Each structure stands twice: as C-alpha cells, then as structure tokens.
Amino acid sequence: MKKHIGIIGYGNLGRGVALALQSSPDMTLTAVFTRRDPSSIAVPGDAISCSLDDITNWQDKIDVMILCGGSATDLPTQTPAYSAQFNIVDSFDTHANIPNHFAKVDAAAKAGGHLALISCGWDPGMFSLNRLYANAILPQGSDYTFWGRGVSQGHSDAIRRIPGVRNAKQYTVPVEEALAAVRAGTHPRLTTRQKHTRECFVVLEDGANAQAVAQAIKTMPNYFADYDTTVHFVSEEELRKNHSGMAHGGMVFRSGTTGQQREHTHVIEYRLTLDSNPEFTGSVLTACARAVYRLAEEGATGCRTLFDVPPAYLSHMSDAELRQTFL
Amino acid sequence: MKKHIGIIGYGNLGRGVALALQSSPDMTLTAVFTRRDPSSIAVPGDAISCSLDDITNWQDKIDVMILCGGSATDLPTQTPAYSAQFNIVDSFDTHANIPNHFAKVDAAAKAGGHLALISCGWDPGMFSLNRLYANAILPQGSDYTFWGRGVSQGHSDAIRRIPGVRNAKQYTVPVEEALAAVRAGTHPRLTTRQKHTRECFVVLEDGANAQAVAQAIKTMPNYFADYDTTVHFVSEEELRKNHSGMAHGGMVFRSGTTGQQREHTHVIEYRLTLDSNPEFTGSVLTACARAVYRLAEEGATGCRTLFDVPPAYLSHMSDAELRQTFL
Numbered sequence: 001m002k003k004h005i006g007i008i009g010y011g012n013l014g015r016g017v018a019l020a021l022q023s024s025p026d027m028t029l030t031a032v033f034t035r036r037d038p039s040s041i042a043v044p045g046d047a048i049s050c051s052l053d054d055i056t057n058w059q060d061k062i063d064v065m066i067l068c069g070g071s072a073t074d075l076p077t078q079t080p081a082y083s084a085q086f087n088i089v090d091s092f093d094t095h096a097n098i099p100n101h102f103a104k105v106d107a108a109a110k111a112g113g114h115l116a117l118i119s120c121g122w123d124p125g126m127f128s129l130n131r132l133y134a135n136a137i138l139p140q141g142s143d144y145t146f147w148g149r150g151v152s153q154g155h156s157d158a159i160r161r162i163p164g165v166r167n168a169k170q171y172t173v174p175v176e177e178a179l180a181a182v183r184a185g186t187h188p189r190l191t192t193r194q195k196h197t198r199e200c201f202v203v204l205e206d207g208a209n210a211q212a213v214a215q216a217i218k219t220m221p222n223y224f225a226d227y228d229t230t231v232h233f234v235s236e237e238e239l240r241k242n243h244s245g246m247a248h249g250g251m252v253f254r255s256g257t258t259g260q261q262r263e264h265t266h267v268i269e270y271r272l273t274l275d276s277n278p279e280f281t282g283s284v285l286t287a288c289a290r291a292v293y294r295l296a297e298e299g300a301t302g303c304r305t306l307f308d309v310p311p312a313y314l315s316h317m318s319d320a321e322l323r324q325t326f327l
Numbered sequence: 328m329k330k331h332i333g334i335i336g337y338g339n340l341g342r343g344v345a346l347a348l349q350s351s352p353d354m355t356l357t358a359v360f361t362r363r364d365p366s367s368i369a370v371p372g373d374a375i376s377c378s379l380d381d382i383t384n385w386q387d388k389i390d391v392m393i394l395c396g397g398s399a400t401d402l403p404t405q406t407p408a409y410s411a412q413f414n415i416v417d418s419f420d421t422h423a424n425i426p427n428h429f430a431k432v433d434a435a436a437k438a439g440g441h442l443a444l445i446s447c448g449w450d451p452g453m454f455s456l457n458r459l460y461a462n463a464i465l466p467q468g469s470d471y472t473f474w475g476r477g478v479s480q481g482h483s484d485a486i487r488r489i490p491g492v493r494n495a496k497q498y499t500v501p502v503e504e505a506l507a508a509v510r511a512g513t514h515p516r517l518t519t520r521q522k523h524t525r526e527c528f529v530v531l532e533d534g535a536n537a538q539a540v541a542q543a544i545k546t547m548p549n550y551f552a553d554y555d556t557t558v559h560f561v562s563e564e565e566l567r568k569n570h571s572g573m574a575h576g577g578m579v580f581r582s583g584t585t586g587q588q589r590e591h592t593h594v595i596e597y598r599l600t601l602d603s604n605p606e607f608t609g610s611v612l613t614a615c616a617r618a619v620y621r622l623a624e625e626g627a628t629g630c631r632t633l634f635d636v637p638p639a640y641l642s643h644m645s646d647a648e649l650r651q652t653f654l
Contacts, residue, residue, distance in 0.1 A: 273512065276586065279585040307653075309638075311460060319634070
C-alpha cells in the first residue's frame with residue numbers, strides 16, 4: 001500500500017515535490033490543494049487538483065500533507081492550521097522565527113493528534129543536520145556557512161522595490177579566498193564582506209538613471225551595504241534568457257581541534273551544488289514525508305525537526321538493507 | 328551528574344576517546360581496561376586503569392563502555408561479550424562482516440538487557456550517514472567514496488610481509504581528475520585505478536633487492552595490482568620522521584538527478600580532512616556514547632547503528648537550544 005501524499009501550494013516547490021514523488025516507490029501523489037482555480041492546475045498521474053477550501057474533506061484520504069507555500073506569509077498560518085487536521089511537513093525557513101513557529105505548530109498538532117516535521121529542506125534542513133553532527137563530534141571549533149552561487153529571492157525583491165527598476169536578479173557568491181582559508185583549517189575570522197559578494201542583474205525602467213540605481217543598491221543597509229556588490233544593467237530579454245535558472249547551493253564547515261595541546265585540526269565540509277533549488281528542496285520534503293508517516297504510525301504527535309528523526313526513517317529500505325548497502 | 332564512561336583498550340583510539348571526553352561537559356572517564364599491566368598505563372584525570380580481567384566488577388559503575396580494540400581480532404569477540412554486561416559503543420569497520428557482527432551483538436545485548444551502538448567512526452559512521460541521507464533525498468543517482476590522502480594500515484601491513492622489507496607506510500591518494508569529474512556532476516563511471524593511487528614508503532632489510540621488492544608490491548593482487556602504485560625507498564629514520572603522522576580523510580559524494588527529463592543534476596559532497604584519524608574517530612565514539620546513554624535510559628536494548636539514532640541524541644544541548652543554534 002502506497003502512502004497517500006497531498007501537496008498544498010503548487011508553485012516551483014510544489015512541482016518539485018510532485019516530481020520527487022514519481023521517484024518514490026512507496027508514496028503516491030493523491031491530491032494537490034490550491035487557492036487558484038483547481039481546473040487551471042495540471043497535476044501528474046492520477047492526482048486530483050482541489051480547492052484549498054475543500055481540504056477538510058480529505059482528512060481520511062491523505063497520510064501526509066506537504067506544505068509548499070512561502071515562509072513569509074503562507075506557512076506561519078497554514079502550518080498551525082493544517083497540522084491540527086493532518087500529519088504535515090513544511091520548509092519554514094525564517095531562522096529567527098523558528099522557535100515561535102515550532103511552539104505554535106506543536107500545540108496545534110498535539111491538540112489534533114497529528115505529527116508535524118518543520119523546517120525541512122537544505123537550509124534549514126540538511127545544513128542544520130550537518131551543523132549539529134559536526135558540533136557534537138568536535139565541541140571545540142568554528143562553524144562557517146556559505147551560500148551560492150545562487151539567486152537570493154529576498155535580495156532580488158529588494159532591488160525591484162527601488163524606483164526606476166523594472167526587474168532584477170541577485171546572485172550570492174561565496175568568496176574563493178575565504179573558502180580556501182576555511183578548508184586549510186586556519187580557523188579564519190571572516191567579516192560579512194569577506195565571505196560573500198553580491199552580483200546584481202538589473203533591468204531599468206525607460207528613462208531611469210542607471211548611476212542612481214546602482215548607488216541605491218550598493219548602499220542599501222543590511223542587504224548590500226556590508227558587501228562588495230557588482231551591478232550589471234541588462235535587457236529584460238537577457239535577464240529572462242540568462243538568469244531564469246534556479247541553481248543554488250552552498251557549504252557548511254566545521255573546523256575543530258583535538259589533542260593535548262589542541263594541536264590537531266579537523267575540517268568537516270558538507271557541500272551542495274544544485275541545478276534546481278526547488279526540485280532538490282522538494283526531494284528533501286518528500287523523504288521527510290516518509291519519516292512523518294512512520295513516526296505517526298508509532299503514535300508520535302506534536303512538532304519535530306530533522307534533529308529528532310532517526311536517519312533510517314527517511315529511507316524506504318529496511319534496516320537490514322540499509323546496513324548492508326550504506327554502512 | 329556526569330555519565331561514567333569506560334574505555335576498553337588503550338592504544339591510539341583509546342587515547343583519542345580519553346581526549347574527547349575531556350572536551351565533553353557531561354561525561355567523565357571513570358576507568359580504562361587493558362590486557363597490559365594496568366600500572367604501566369598513564370590515564371588522565373581521576374580515571375583508574377584496571378585489568379580487563381576485573382571488568383565484571385564494574386557493571387554498576389560504568390554507564391557506557393567504549394570499545395577501542397581492532398576489528399580484525401578484538402571486536403568480533405569483545406563486543407558480543409561485553410554488550411551482555413554493559414551498554415557499549417564500538418567502531419567495527421569490516422564492512423562485509425557487519426551483518427554477522429550486528430546479529431551476534433544484538434542477541435548478546437538483548438539477553439543482557441543492554442544497548443550496543445556498533446560501527447561508529449567516520450567510515451563506517453559519518454560517511455555511512457551521509458550515504459543514507461543522500462540516497463533518501465536523491466533516489467536516482469550514483470555514489471562515490473574516496474579515501475585519503477592517508478595511511479592505510481592494511482596496505483602497509485601487506486608490504487611489511489614481503490621478504491626484504493623491514494618497514495613500510497602506504498598512502499591512499501584520491502585522483503584529482505576523478506574528484507573534479509564527480510564534482511562537475513558528469514556521473515563518471517570510474518575504475519578502481521581511476522579513483523585512487525597508492526604511494527609506498529619502504530625501508531629495506533640490508534642487502535635486499537629493491538627492484539624485486541618494488542615489483543612484488545606493484546603486482547600484489549587486490550592490494551596493489553589494480554592501482555597505479557609508486558614505491559619510494561627511504562631510511563628507517565626518514566620513515567619515522569616524515570611518515571609517522573596519522574592524518575587521513577576522504578569524501579562521500581552522491582550525484583543525483585531530478586526533473587521531468589532528469590535534466591537537473593545535484594551533487595552532495597561530504598568531506599573530512601583530519602589531522603589525526605584516531606582522535607577524530609575517538610571524538611565520534613564519544614558523541615555516540617552520549618546517545619547510547621540516553622537511548623538506554625529510555626529502555627532501548629539490543630544492537631543499533633547511527634542510522635537508528637536521532638541526531639539530537641549525540642549532543643549535550645537541549646532540543647530547544649539545538650533548534651535555536653543549529654537549525
């Protein structure tokens with residue numbers, strides 16, 4: 001019997017989950033829930049597209065619901081609401097608000113007798129796991145996270161809000177010298193500017209002042225002022241042609257020491273190079289849905305993160321097969 | 328109350344565990360058990376060195392015993408024997424024999440009402456975890472493991488058994504071109520020869536024939552015949568001075584695809600660069616002892632691997648603190 005999976009929200013991430021489910025022998029996409037007109041959504045296989053308004057009717061037909069909305073406005077309300085009715089997975093990624101999100105979801109899921117696994121993806125998610133493992137192994141050391149090369153949605157949005165800008169994409173780029181220093185085990189202290197540069201591709205409105213726009217970008221507090229920023233002005237056509245990709249990635253390092261005089265340095269690096277951010281994130285969420293199903297079957301309720309999930313629960317293979325294949 | 332930890336076997340790995348315990352706020356080294364004369368062993372802090380013959384007297388004084396013997400002859404008998412009496416951690420690393428080792432330890436630990444966590448370290452151990460996570464996320468793809476640059480004890484021993492050889496160290500070295508191809512996401516099919524080279528530093532007996540020894544090494548089946556092997560003849564003094572280090576490391580990759588036409592490639596890389604193999608491995612075993620303690624407190628018995636352990640159990644931090652710090 002395949003597990004019945006539902007998807008809430010069918011943008012890039014939702015489609016990434018749908019693709020990942022096609023590669024999962026033990027799960028099937030049963031329904032997609034949308035705020036749009038369900039008939040306008042093309043869903044794969046035997047899945048049904050439904051209005052989000054009808055979701056309550058699906059409580060006995062969906063084993064795990066994967067929430068594919070955004071962290072800014074969708075998930076803060078959707079995850080608590082739906083975890084009262086379903087076992088759920090989300091990718092809530094506003095780091096500072098995770099404790100608050102966790103508490104709300106935990107209360108709702110417990111009240112409904114369901115299980116929620118939040119903040120799944122790669123950061124938070126796989127990067128978080130690697131930070132935890134590496135810190136447990138090497139309690140004395142330094143952590144480093146680098147992102148990119150990849151598009152930052154938040155920074156692209158910030159540029160688009162500048163008067164005179166019609167469209168923009170912003171790439172976050174790790175600085176090679178900083179990576180080399182961390183990999184060499186020198187435990188460098190790196191400023192914000194030393195870790196990443198920012199590269200912007202901007203389409204201007206007709207008649208806009210390019211120099212003023214570049215200046216507005218480079219001096220923007222929080223987003224750009226602390227970085228070495230490059231601004232390229234391009235046509236809408238060039239932006240669409242060369243900067244529509246969804247590649248991303250990054251690295252998590254822990255550089256720690258052991259020894260009587262702490263004379264031995266160890267560097268742990270976890271690196272992701274992703275052609276498609278939403279398809280990779282969707283693949284993580286899909287593996288997480290499998291773990292939620294198994295934990296819920298065991299009677300678990302409330303909110304969890306990947307920190308609480310035995311790694312074997314993410315796989316469809318048996319424990320003996322896992323030991324034979326991967327140990 | 329600190330957890331009381333015992334160490335069985337006080338070679339390089341045992342000393343690595345002792346050092347790691349000094350960096351662990353929640354654990355203390357209570358006793359070291361040895362087959363040697365206990366008075367000949369210098370143990371740190373308030374720890375006591377004891378004869379292995381007296382170990383049964385320590386059943387109510389040790390929370391978790393960390394076995395630091397070798398996989399060839401020590402652990403196959405020690406782990407089943409001691410897991411009947413203690414909660415234990417071992418680093419059994421003979422991959423092909425893990426299913427058999429697991430079954431024996433599981434039966435012994437269950438009969439004794441104790442918990443055993445086997446095959447902890449980096450390979451098996453952290454590399455295994457990364458293989459499992461990456462395969463659960465990307466079910467369609469290829470796995471690659473590279474080791475080195477570092478000394479292989481088995482290959483060094485094999486050289487020392489050749490007539491005319493007084494001493495030897497053998498380095499396993501990953502091939503840069505192979506690493507580059509894997510990182511580029513080209514899913515290469517790599518032969519044994521294409522993945523690693525072998526570099527040997529050999530001290531000859533007086534009057535031995537260097538050319539015959541080099542030939543014997545390079546043509547040795549399984550160990551060297553399938554590799555490009557370099558042999559350097561050095562003095563005993565040079566070997567001691569330049570080749571006594573215990574640095575090691577390696578990389579685990581998964582290169583997988585997603586997308587309607589599998590047009591997107593994702594590369595997951597986990598890399599370790601270790602100044603001291605035994606101190607890093609000892610650090611992993613120490614974090615594992617913490618997890619064993621917590622699982623045993625919850626009533627778990629029998630044999631487990633890291634695949635079964637919620638990552639949070641390896642850390643001394645609270646769940647809320649972990650979410651705040653690492654998620």
